[in-house]
Amino acid sequence: MARYTGSVCRICRRENLKLYLKGDRCYSDKCAFDRRGYPPGEHGQRRGRKISDYGIQLREKQKVKRMYGLSENQFRLFFARADRQKGVTGTKLLVSLERRLDNVVYRMGFVNSRSQGRHFVRHRHFVINGKRVNIPSYLVKVGDVVEVQEKSRKIQAINDSLDAVVRRGVPQWLDLEKEKMKGIINAFPVREDLTMPIQEQLIVELYSK
Numbered sequence: 001m002a003r004y005t006g007s008v009c010r011i012c013r014r015e016n017l018k019l020y021l022k023g024d025r026c027y028s029d030k031c032a033f034d035r036r037g038y039p040p041g042e043h044g045q046r047r048g049r050k051i052s053d054y055g056i057q058l059r060e061k062q063k064v065k066r067m068y069g070l071s072e073n074q075f076r077l078f079f080a081r082a083d084r085q086k087g088v089t090g091t092k093l094l095v096s097l098e099r100r101l102d103n104v105v106y107r108m109g110f111v112n113s114r115s116q117g118r119h120f121v122r123h124r125h126f127v128i129n130g131k132r133v134n135i136p137s138y139l140v141k142v143g144d145v146v147e148v149q150e151k152s153r154k155i156q157a158i159n160d161s162l163d164a165v166v167r168r169g170v171p172q173w174l175d176l177e178k179e180k181m182k183g184i185i186n187a188f189p190v191r192e193d194l195t196m197p198i199q200e201q202l203i204v205e206l207y208s209k
Contacts, residue, residue, distance in 0.1 A: 060200075060203055060206070061206050067196070076207075078096050079203070082096055090204045093203065094189075094198065099140050100137055100139065101121055101135065101140060104117075104140050104146060105121065107174055108146065108174055108176050109161055109170060109176060110158055110161060110162065110181070112160075116161075121133070121134060121138075125158070128146055129145055140185050145185075146183050147182035147183075162181070172193060173186055
């Protein structure tokens with residue numbers, strides 16, 4: 001399945017939730033979700049129809065998949081990996097998604113969105129434990145040190161994002177050293193660290209059919 005290349009603001013409106021896919025714009029008065037908080041399309045403002053249980057489960061899966069910018073095949077692989085692990089499958093899924101490198105550099109504040117994180121990771125702007133990594137789906141481990149590589153520290157987009165990190169905040173499982181442009185993975189995230197309204201059990205029920 002090809003990656004979605006249309007307007008990401010339509011995604012937030014379709015999922016009826018601000019997913020912060022456009023970085024700083026999502027915090028401004030230009031945010032399309034705040035201005036038009038109804039589904040996109042010519043029938044978007046009509047009274048909502050009743051949704052089946054399957055439809056509710058599907059929407060939850062689509063929401064999380066789009067939040068992290070994954071294709072259907074990528075998302076299925078993450079779910080299959082979580083399903084093989086011990087513990088609560090839904091929680092394991094979300095923890096794995098949070099450990100992706102493109103998400104980690106976003107959480108640390110080096111970039112203002114996950115899509116920008118994917119772009120910068122692919123272009124080798126980050127190093128982990130001193131080694132360049134250009135795989136957005138790379139799963140970080142506890143103790144890993146993620147840094148902006150030396151030649152990339154003057155990139156305006158990275159510096160602008162770090163200047164705005166106070167507004168977004170850095171999760172407790174990460175430690176950011178802003179002046180050194182590096183961060184450390186202190187621990188894996190726990191369910192309480194994920195503050196977005198996600199009902200992961202619905203995703204588990206969908207894939208268990």
